[in-house]
Amino acid sequence: MTALIPNTWLSHGTIECMDHKISRRFYQEVLGLGSVRPLPAAQYLWQGGPWSLVCVGIGVETKPQTVDNRFCLRVDSAEEVDAARERALRLKDEHHIREIGPLDEKGDIHSFTLCDCDCNWWEISNVSMAHYDEAFLRGDVA
Amino acid sequence: MATTQLERTSPAIHTTSLERGTFLTTDLAATRRLMEEVLDLECVRYAPRAMYVREKGHRPGEPLFGKPYLVLDVQEVDTIPNPQAFLNHWGVFVATQSDVDRAFAAIVANKEKYGIKNVQKPKANHGAYSFYFDDTDSNWWEVEHRIVKKQYESLRAIGDQVPV
Numbered sequence: 472m473t474a475l476i477p478n479t480w481l482s483h484g485t486i487e488c489m490d491h492k493i494s495r496r497f498y499q500e501v502l503g504l505g506s507v508r509p510l511p512a513a514q515y516l517w518q519g520g521p522w523s524l525v526c527v528g529i530g531v532e533t534k535p536q537t538v539d540n541r542f543c544l545r546v547d548s549a550e551e552v553d554a555a556r557e558r559a560l561r562l563k564d565e566h567h568i569r570e571i572g573p574l575d576e577k578g579d580i581h582s583f584t585l586c587d588c589d590c591n592w593w594e595i596s597n598v599s600m601a602h603y604d605e606a607f608l609r610g611d612v613a
Numbered sequence: 614m615a616t617t618q619l620e621r622t623s624p625a626i627h628t629t630s631l632e633r634g635t636f637l638t639t640d641l642a643a644t645r646r647l648m649e650e651v652l653d654l655e656c657v658r659y660a661p662r663a664m665y666v667r668e669k670g671h672r673p674g675e676p677l678f679g680k681p682y683l684v685l686d687v688q689e690v691d692t693i694p695n696p697q698a699f700l701n702h703w704g705v706f707v708a709t710q711s712d713v714d715r716a717f718a719a720i721v722a723n724k725e726k727y728g729i730k731n732v733q734k735p736k737a738n739h740g741a742y743s744f745y746f747d748d749t750d751s752n753w754w755e756v757e758h759r760i761v762k763k764q765y766e767s768l769r770a771i772g773d774q775v776p777v
Binding site for chain 2: 472474475476477478479480481482483484485486487491492495499500501502503504505506507508509510511512513514515516517518519520521522523524525527529534535536537539540541542543544545546547551555558559562594595598600603604606607608609610611612
């Protein structure tokens with residue numbers, strides 16, 4: 472069956488920020504994302520692939536998100552997740568981080584979530600691409 | 614030109630990939646139909662009420678095998694606690710401007726079948742030619758085309774065009 476819109480690729484997700492300057496500092500200095508601002512309304516964030524996260528500056532309080540709508544960033548190891556959480560805790564006030572969740576440990580996979588100054592949620596984990604490759608190869612669970 | 618990637622200092626968290634985004638649905642099967650039959654994406658249910666979505670072509674032997682991809686992680690819930698808005702959308706890229714127009718016509722013609730609510734007309738905006746629609750769970754989608762110099766990687770190479 473041919474899809475109605477064939478040959479697509481996922482190009483971007485979208486978040487809001489109140490102030491581009493404040494948010495960019497957090498994205499770059501804390502999360503390690505690339506950021507470029509090609510137009511007044513938005514900066515485009517990226518890390519590790521051709522897709523982007525479009526951050527639209529709205530100049531007022533953003534619509535609060537919940538952890539159910541979050542963006543997940545990978546680091547290289549479980550130890551790096553643990554260290555990242557410690558660093559986030561130290562930078563919480565400086566970068567107006569609203570909330571930092573507990574460390575979640577499932578075997579070799581560690582993760583935690585945080586809510587930034589614009590109430591966007593992020594997850595840091597050491598899940599590798601192999602995890603997703605294997606899930607797609609395995610097929611649907613019963 | 615203002616700040617660029619090259620001027621960055623070492624970040625607190627050494628991330629290597631923005632690899633996954635998450636959203637909710639009240640009907641995993643319906644969302645899967647939308648992903649597969651409308652947007653031509655690949656899905657796999659990894660738990661009874663959860664699935665991953667990615668673009669096609671990444672299986673062994675396919676053209677994109679080994680290349681990174683963005684994953685959407687969809688969780689099924691009974692109700693959507695925080696409905697999403699237009700500025701929290703997901704984007705899919707198509708090859709030509711004509712493809713955007715064809716996609717718009719196809720979406721309009723199949724709205725009811727796929728539980729699509731609002732469909733906005735295509736227009737040129739922020740360097741893209743695109744249109745938006747939302748599904749029954751308030752998840753918004755943009756179907757976009759960009760000429761090469763306006764594509765995301767090209768814009769990264771140019772750097773800031775507006776001071777931050």
